[in-house]
Amino acid sequence: MNRNVGILILVFLAGLGGTATFFVQYVAAPRIAAEQRAIQNRNLLEMLPQGIYDNQPLDHPLSLTDVELGSSQLLGGYLATQSGQPSAVILRSQTTGYAGPIELLIGIGANGKLLGVKTLKQSETPGLGGKIAATPNPWLQSFSGKSRNDPPDSGWALKKDSGQFDQMAGATITSRSVISAIHDALRYFDEHQAQLTGKPAHD
Template identity: 40%
Template sequence: MRQLIEKWKNYAAYQSGLLAVVCGIAAILLVTAQWLTQPVIAQRIAEDQNALLHAVLNGKSYSNSVFSQGETINFEGSSFDLFPVKNDTGSVIAWVIRGEQEGYSGPIRYLVGVDTRGEILGVRIISHSETPGLGDKIERMKSSWILGFNHRSLTNTPLWAVKKDGGDFDQFTGATITPRSVVKGVHKALQALAHQKENGHE
């Protein structure tokens, strides 16, 4: 009996040790994979943003490397990246705001182009995980809904909400949460920029 117990203990110790080794190897592989893919993911995001830049600026010409000159600000619990858009003389002619708002299935990352009067030039979605066929209509490739933000501002749009909530923006059939989230995020992005400019940051 004692021999059987000792044999079982040795077997259990062996199994535990083997499990620990396997877990250790898996952790190393996971960290290595993340380390290797992180630059690729960052590069892809940068490429996507640059591809969207022309759209969010509505074709406006610029001379600077927009995404290399930004600053991060916090406004009412949310973080925004502000990027100045400059002409040949170095004057700011517009702003690009990068923000994130929680949607139905996860965070929705977006870009907003705003002119010096505070009027939206364009909005585009960088990434999201919303329901295909419903929430993904926030993508320009899927519908024209996102164009409804063009020419909007804090002054000419008193109620930033979907029509179901009494606002001016359309919602999607069967997917109200997604457009509601985007409207909320874009509105807050405009407020963040206005607040930053009011405090002397041009």
């Protein structure tokens, strides 16, 4: 009899412990989700100059899924607005670097000019192509203000390839891939602005 009582007590305690664990996870889940969302928002906030939007871009995803471009692929995007008007689009782009995929966030203003580029994921060689993930990143910042046609198509290449851009030291393949991905994104925005923002091109 005592053994049965002991077993029942153990079962009861195990059940109580499981219930308590579930309750703690249930209560903590919203906070964890909120923290994850805050991290995602910070990634987006770093892309955009202060004062050009007043919405939460993550709440306004764009209908983009695996859009194949010339040298890259669009995995998704978000719309930033101010006073209800589109102010910027953030495109999530993936290209292939020297050691594997490179995932970028590319911010483009409603006027078609590049606002910023941020590396989300990469597996390039540390100290060489891996510098693409550095924050702040002077090389990526050098593209700000550029647009699909500024420079013209032929200029969207490394200087060693008769283009207009310097490369990251020791990272030719990484540099080429990122330049092509940025130009792809600007071209896509220029050709699909009405679809992305609901406004005609550069209105």
